[in-house]
Amino acid sequence: MFSFKWCHLLIIFHVLVATPMSSLTNSSDQLSTKFLDIAKKPEVFDWMVKIRRKIHENPELGYEEFETSKLIRVELDKLGIPYKHPVAVTGVVGFIGTGSSPFVAIRADMDALPIQERVEWEHKSKVPGKMHACGHDAHVAMLLGAAKILKQHENEIQGTIVLVFQPAEEGGGGAKKIVDSGALKNVTAIFGLHVVPEIPVGEVASRSGPLMAGSGVFEAIISGKGGHAAIPQLSIDPVLVASHVIISLQDLVSREADPLEPQVVTVSKFQGGGAFNVIPDYVTIGGTFRAFSREGLKHLKQRIEQVIIDQAAVQRCNASVNFHDEDKPLYPPTINNGDLHKLFVDVAGNLLGMDKVSADNPPVMAAEDFAFYQVVIPGYFFRLGVEYDSSEPPQSLHTPYLKINEDALPYGAALHASLATTYLIKYQQDVAKVVGEYHDKL
Ligand SMILES: *[C@@H]1O[C@H](CO)[C@@H](O)[C@H](O)[C@H]1NC(C)=O
Ligand SMILES: *[C@@H]1O[C@H](CO)[C@@H](O)[C@H](O)[C@H]1NC(C)=O
Ligand SMILES: *[C@@H]1O[C@H](CO)[C@@H](O)[C@H](O)[C@H]1NC(C)=O
Ligand SMILES: [Zn+2]
Ligand SMILES: [Zn+2]
Numbered sequence: 001m002f003s004f005k006w007c008h009l010l011i012i013f014h015v016l017v018a019t020p021m022s023s024l025t026n027s028s029d030q031l032s033t034k035f036l037d038i039a040k041k042p043e044v045f046d047w048m049v050k051i052r053r054k055i056h057e058n059p060e061l062g063y064e065e066f067e068t069s070k071l072i073r074v075e076l077d078k079l080g081i082p083y084k085h086p087v088a089v090t091g092v093v094g095f096i097g098t099g100s101s102p103f104v105a106i107r108a109d110m111d112a113l114p115i116q117e118r119v120e121w122e123h124k125s126k127v128p129g130k131m132h133a134c135g136h137d138a139h140v141a142m143l144l145g146a147a148k149i150l151k152q153h154e155n156e157i158q159g160t161i162v163l164v165f166q167p168a169e170e171g172g173g174g175a176k177k178i179v180d181s182g183a184l185k186n187v188t189a190i191f192g193l194h195v196v197p198e199i200p201v202g203e204v205a206s207r208s209g210p211l212m213a214g215s216g217v218f219e220a221i222i223s224g225k226g227g228h229a230a231i232p233q234l235s236i237d238p239v240l241v242a243s244h245v246i247i248s249l250q251d252l253v254s255r256e257a258d259p260l261e262p263q264v265v266t267v268s269k270f271q272g273g274g275a276f277n278v279i280p281d282y283v284t285i286g287g288t289f290r291a292f293s294r295e296g297l298k299h300l301k302q303r304i305e306q307v308i309i310d311q312a313a314v315q316r317c318n319a320s321v322n323f324h325d326e327d328k329p330l331y332p333p334t335i336n337n338g339d340l341h342k343l344f345v346d347v348a349g350n351l352l353g354m355d356k357v358s359a360d361n362p363p364v365m366a367a368e369d370f371a372f373y374q375v376v377i378p379g380y381f382f383r384l385g386v387e388y389d390s391s392e393p394p395q396s397l398h399t400p401y402l403k404i405n406e407d408a409l410p411y412g413a414a415l416h417a418s419l420a421t422t423y424l425i426k427y428q429q430d431v432a433k434v435v436g437e438y439h440d441k442l
Contacts, residue, residue: 027156027425028347028418028421028422028425028426029350031153031156031418031421031422032347032350032351032414032417032418032421032422033350033351035149035153035351035413035414035417035418035421036351036410036411036414036418038149038152038414039145039149039409039410039411039413039414039417040410044145044148044149044410044413045145045409045410047145047148048141048142048144048145048406048409048410048413049141049406049409051071051075051140051141051144052137052138052140052141052404052406052409053123053137054071055068055071055110055132055137055140055141056123056124056125056132056137057123057124057125057126058125058126058127059112059113059125059127059130059131059132059137060110060111060112060127060130061111061112061113061114061130061170062111062167062168062169062170062171062172062174063089063090063111063167063168063172063174064090064111065090065110065111065167065168066090068090068110068140069085069086069090069091069092069110069165069167072092072110072140072144072165073085073092075144075147076092076094076144076147076163079147079148079151080151081094081095081096081147081151081163082094082095083095083163084183087178087181087183088166088167088168088174088177088178088180088181089167089168089174089177090110090167091110091164091165091166091167091174091177091178091181091183092163092165093162093163093164093165093178093183093184094147094162094163094165095160095161095162095163096147096150096151096154096157096160096161096163097150097154097157097158097159097160097161097424098157098158098159098160099160100159100160101159101160101186102158102159102160102188102424102427102428102431103159103160103161103162103186103187103188104159104160104161104162104187104188104189104190104191104420104423104424104427105161105162105163105164105184105187105189105190105191105373105377105420106143106146106161106162106163106164106190106191106192106416106419106420107143107164107165107166107175107190107191107192107370107373108136108139108140108142108143108164108165108166108192109136109139109140109166109167109168109169109174109175109369110136110139110140110165110166110167110169111136111167111168111169111170111172111174112125112130112131112132112133112134112136112137113130113131113132113133113134113170113398114129114130115129115130115131115133115398115399115400116128116129116130116131116400117131117133117400118400118401119400119401119402119403131400131402133397133398133399133400133402134169134170134397134398134402135194135195135386135397135402135404136169137404138195138386138404138406138408138409138412139193139194139195139412140165141409142193142409142412142413142416143163143165143413143416145409145410145412145413145416146163146412146413146414146416146417146420147163148413149413149414149417150417150420150421153421156421157421157424158421158424158425158427158428159424159427159428160186161420161421161424162183162184162187164178164183164184164190166178168369169368169369169370171217171328172327172328172369173328173329173331173369173372174369175369175370175371175372175373176329176369176372178372178373179372179373179375179376184373184376184377187377188377188378188427189337189340189377189378189379189380189423190370190373190374190377190378190379190380191340191344191379191380191381191382191416191419191420191423192370192373192379192380192381192382193381193382193383193384193412193415193416194368194381194382194383194384195383195384195386195397195404195408195412196383196384196385196386196397197386197387197388197394197395197396197397197402197403197404198387198394198396199358199383199384199385199386199387200385200387200390201385201386201387201405201407201408201411202352202356202385202408202411203352203356203357203358203385204348204352204356204357204358204382204383204384204385204411204415205357205358205361205382205383205385206336206341206344206358206359206361206380206381206382206383207336207341207359207360207361207362207363208336208337208338208341209335209336209338210292210333210334210335210336210363211334211335211336211361211363211364211381212333212334212363212364212365212366212367212368212371212381213262213264213290213291213292213333213334213363213364213365213366213367214290214291214292214293214294214296214297214330214331214332214333214334214367214371215288215289215290215297215330215331215367216288216289216290216297216300216301216323216328216330216331217286217287217288217289217323217324217328218286218287218288218289218301218304218305218308218321218322218323218324219269219284219285219286219321219322219323219324220245220284220285220286220308220319220320220321220322221282221283221284221319221320222238222241222242222245222282222283222284222285222308222312222317222318222319223238223281223282223317223318223319224236224237224238224241224279224280224281224282224283224316224317225279225281226278226279226280226281227278227279228277228278228279229275229276229277229278229279230277232279235279236315236316236317237279238272238279238280238281238282238283238317239272239273239279239280239283240315241283241311241312241315241316241317242270242272242283242285242312244311244314244315245285245307245308245311245312245319246267246270246285248307248311249265249267249304249307249308250265251307252265252300252303252304252307253265256303257291257296261291261292261293261296262290262291262292262363262365263289263290263291263292263296263300264288264289264290264291264365265287265288265289265290265300265304266287266288266289267285267286267287268286268287268288269284269285269286269287270283270284270285271283271284271285272284285308289301289304290365290367291333292333292363293333294332294333297330297332297333301323301330304321305321305323308321309321331367331368331369331371331372332371332372332374332375333367333371334367334368334370334371334374334381335371335374336374336379336380336381337374337378337379337380339378340378340379340380340423341359341380343380343419343422343423343426344380344382344419345357345359346422347415347418347419347422348382348415351411351414351415351418352411361383368381380419382415384408384411384412384415385408385411386404386405386408387405388403388404388405389403389405
């Protein structure tokens with residue numbers, strides 16, 4: 001008897017590349033088309049819109065998504081979908097399918113941003129200073145939509161689909177906490193998406209390889225000696241010293257990094273003093289650094305610390321640098337698996353038409369904590385068009401004016417459902433093929 005072992009995963013994964021999608025039975029194609037039709041029906045569409053609006057009205061920041069998490073669990077209960085909770089504080093991990101291997105995950109993030117909404121509409125945020133300005137409300141609604149559709153087709157699922165509702169994408173590293181919880185232990189692939197207001201509804205974009213940068217934050221206190229602004233010789237002015245530090249930090253990208261490897265260092269925070277005639281004791285500066293490789297990130301981190309401390313010392317100041325490793329972990333770069341890219345292009349092309357799939361979308365320096373999954377599991381992240389009105393300039397993510405076209409919700413739900421089911425079908429076929437080849441060799 002051939003007994004399947006996890007070490008064969010690697011072989012299977014390579015076979016995934018070799019098996020052309022055309023050799024798949026029609027079942028996955030037909031299933032995908034069916035999923036989109038179902039997602040557009042009022043039973044699913046109106047339900048998703050209602051959920052999205054409810055979450056939009058009550059935005060919650062990272063690790064505080066208590067009501068959002070509860071709403072998700074109530075809906076999963078109604079659908080008869082079992083789940084684990086709490087995972088990573090407020091996270092919910094649901095299961096649909098056979099309950100046994102193979103396992104594939106689809107993920108949504110739940111957190112909002114500390115932004116005051118400026119869009120006047122019926123479902124405007126009811127919480128002052130908080131808004132779903134990154135569209136995670138839509139992400140949750142679409143993953144629930146996928147769950148509803150998948151549950152209706154549970155007997156056609158050839159394995160287990162793991163629904164990941166994670167907390168704290170916006171800087172809190174919720175994905176890392178999900179990984180650390182062990183909830184994804186059996187999972188061999190994970191898919192995630194992000195809404196993009198600049199892309200029309202019904203279109204998607206992504207690429208194989210690096211899609212988004214890795215990032216980290218830094219904060220430094222530069223201490224001098226305060227005093228009367230008219231008698232500078234008796235003080236050590238940290239405002240001027242911090243200014244020199246900021247200038248020196250610009251050398252890291254312009255003079256030390258390979259011009260062909262994109263990197264960013266931005267000082268976005270500069271706080272100190274308050275009076276016109278007082279030199280303050282200290283100044284706080286802070287910002288972000290980004291790169292497309294983990295080595296690049298590590299190098300930047302080390303040099304930022306060195307430059308701040310040494311440059312401050314040149315002018316008699318002490319400096320301490322904090323990278324907030326505990327609450328804002330270093331985000332790895334988001335790097336898409338090549339085999340999953342092929343699967344995505346086939347599934348999305350079949351569902352939307354090849355002309356609606358941008359398969360070599362340029363990378364961006366924004367970061368995404370989906371990357372934490374990709375460190376441990378092959379993963380794939382793509383952009384979903386949610387353009388509100390093509391006659392207006394789009395309002396970007398993270399602005400108080402963001403508007404999302406809810407007509408996009410069925411596309412996200414159907415893509416989630418199709419990617420997961422197709423992955424499992426293909427996985428099973430490839431296992432069968434590997435087992436067959438193994439027997440042939442005996
Ligand atoms: C797939 O569907 C087409 C028509 O819909 C049919 O001609 C073909 O035989 C089917 N192939 C498989 C493998 O089922
Ligand atoms: C992993 O799979 C095994 C066997 O199917 C199951 O017993 C176990 O609960 C699974 N673990 C997780 C974290 O899903
Ligand atoms: C810097 O630190 C040293 C050692 O703790 C201390 O003696 C000195 O006064 C500090 N200088 C400033 C400007 O804070
Ligand atoms: Zn965001
Ligand atoms: Zn986001």
